[in-house]
């Protein structure tokens with residue numbers, strides 16, 4: 001089969017496209033023919049060598065995709081054969097085929113296509129646990145999302161709006177700010193200059209920060225007893241934080257990784273059904289994903305790293 005792979009860590013130049021062996025399906029696994037593969041920031045960190053990656057030669061990036069089951073292992077329910085599924089925590093996804101443990105299979109209801117599933121999957125389940133496990137604010141609390149027009153940002157904003165919260169955020173360009181305002185976000189501030197910060201300081205109960213590099217400013221936006229939900233470093237690692245100052249204002253930082261919340265088949269099912277229910281009720285509208293051929297993976301990595309994307313980037317085998 002064809003795959004996007006690399007043998008050393010580095011810039012997007014290390015990525016190659018070519019023939020690798022088809023995965024051997026174990027008794028408790030299914031073989032999935034990928035139709036769409038999600039490209040995420042974590043794939044960039046893995047390619048750079050700054051994040052955990054599956055030991056494999058060559059390295060194959062990617063943990064998220066959607067497609068159909070074309071083979072089932074001997075211990076797997078044979079009725080799964082032919083079903084459309086999503087997976088979000090399975091390594092070696094940047095390939096035509098991937099072996100998926102049965103417990104990591106998320107079967108898709110008829111109203112969710114494989115393209116929609118791959119567009120919303122990992123980022124949507126992330127937005128869901130950030131909003132419901134870490135933030136857990138009651139309406140009408142005021143909350144703030146950094147990089148609000150990114151993939152997670154857009155989904156998180158819409159979930160929080162549907163939950164009745166007053167949502168504010170930041171984004172770098174007028175086009176990105178307009179995407180957020182159209183979703184019903186109250187106000188969107190520039191994300192690369194902060195002349196607005198003094199006026200907004202102390203206003204928010206929760207700040208969701210997946211940008212990282214401006215974590216100190218996210219803390220400033222908080223009310224006393226507020227919390228920053230820190231979930232990623234799209235802009236770079238966070239600066240040193242003064243814990244004593246935080247204590248003086250009763251502010252907290254919570255962190256979380258999706259994989260610590262998708263701990264069983266039952267959890268994947270419960271959480272994906274909760275996410276899909278927002279789609280079924282029309283509460284989440286998505287911008288069209290930007291789709292690259294898997295063979296053009298290098299360009300896709302460069303595009304995601306450039307920060308130009310609005311919403312999801314997909315790879316298509």
Ligand SMILES: NC(=O)c1ccc[n+]([C@@H]2O[C@H](COP(=O)([O-])OP(=O)(O)OC[C@H]3O[C@@H](n4cnc5c(N)ncnc54)[C@H](OP(=O)(O)O)[C@@H]3O)[C@@H](O)[C@H]2O)c1
Nearest residue numbers: 041126147150151152171172191210232233234235257258
């Ligand atoms: N914890 C978890 O389980 C989990 C799971 C999935 C993703 N994540 C994290 O969530 C974050 C967002 O992921 P995503 O898939 O939504 O990525 P994305 O669509 O690329 O969005 C990231 C946003 O970060 C902002 N940004 C990038 N570079 C910046 C910089 N130098 N300064 C300020 N802002 C910058 C950009 O917004 P502007 O251009 O508008 O500023 C961009 O829209 C990433 O950090 C990712 O690692 C965490």
